[in-house]
Amino acid sequence: MRRRESARERERARRADEEEHVADRPRIGIFGAGKVGTALARLLLDAGYEVALTGSPRQTALDLLVAVVAPGARVATADDLVAGADVIVVAVPFGKAPSVPWDAFDGRIVVDATNYWPPVDGHIAEIDDDPRTTSEVHAGWNPAARLVKSLNHLGYHDMEDDALPAGSPLRRALAVVGDDAEARAVVAAIIDDIGFDPVDGGALVNGCALEPGHPAFGRELSATELEGLLEAERVVAA
Template sequence: MTIKKVGIFGAGKVGIVLAGLALKAGYEVRISGSGPVDKIKLTIDTLVPGAIPEVNEEVAEQSDIIILAIPLSRYKNINPDLLKGKLVIDAMNYWWETDGIREEVLNPDSTSSEQVQDYFKDTTIVKTFNHMGYHNLQEEVRPKGDPKRKALFVTGDNKEAVDQVAAFVDSMGFDQVVHYDISDGIMTEPGSPLFGASLNYEDVKNTIDNFDQTEFGKKIKLHR
């Protein structure tokens, strides 16, 4: 599948930034918010002119790839049938200020992306765009081969899908460190050494290679 049309669920800071990057990369972009289209139209027209504000159903139907850029506590507000058969990027993180008590949002026995994948069971989920701050995503775009180019971690259980998303990340202006296990998304969650960091390929790879999942899992009450 050739990705030409990008859909984004979430018209907050991350969603707006990713919409802008996708437009600059030459994609057709649709974006939805939590309410009616009229509620976000002025924001979209002002901040990312060229992006098309629509409701979730239209965004899903018209897009080749979907990015979930909403608060993690709200992903179950989306009917899983809406994303059936779709390639979806999980750019979400648990964040207590917006999501509330962790135990009310996440089962402590698995990572957030595993739970997102379990909920959208007929959807292919790939984790990326979640560990770099939105301001860095906006400001650190570089062409391929630029020595100052930054890298993003990309992981999921479907190798073909992960490779496709990695190519998409490349087109958006970032190198990629790739894994093929969605549970490795824990390495990018808040509290991890990678979260909030803006690093090049080698530094991201070294951070991932030296990551102790067991100890970090204990820290966030993840008992694997």
């Protein structure tokens, strides 16, 4: 007769499964310890991800800040964050994006969560005169990085409020665009884990639909609705 597992053995097996699942997940490094970066860190930590954060050199007592607003996240230098991360999220103000070490991102999946918003950033002539999307501009700073545009078209205050379990009829959708299909798939899985329905929007050029002033920015949309807006934007762009 087969011996029945004890409650302790079942609990041990459950924990081992959880640890194995977490170990399979990519390690996340976030540039930006502001409201977006820390809200995202909390969601990732709740979903079982290992998270490192780095902030501005002007941020004092960063260890204390992160311990309070994102307990469980690790504070790292920029170099250590890059060395230890499988996926890097750039969540700094748009005007600070050039200060991020893009040249160190070779081969890394990089999520560009920044937004160029003239009411906040002022007009930047180089961006206004460039026909590319802002993420295409950033991708040009290091073509060896596997850049994906996502997590930019919802507010930091919506991240935790709108996150819902998979299958919820009210689950909000987030788009993933980028020229590397495998990188898009990795980011899509992360988005699903933190409580949103991922929508594959194809090539990086399609990220224009996610920028301020465009149809998907700031709107609570289902996956079907978001897919429709992305398709309409592609048609218009063509």
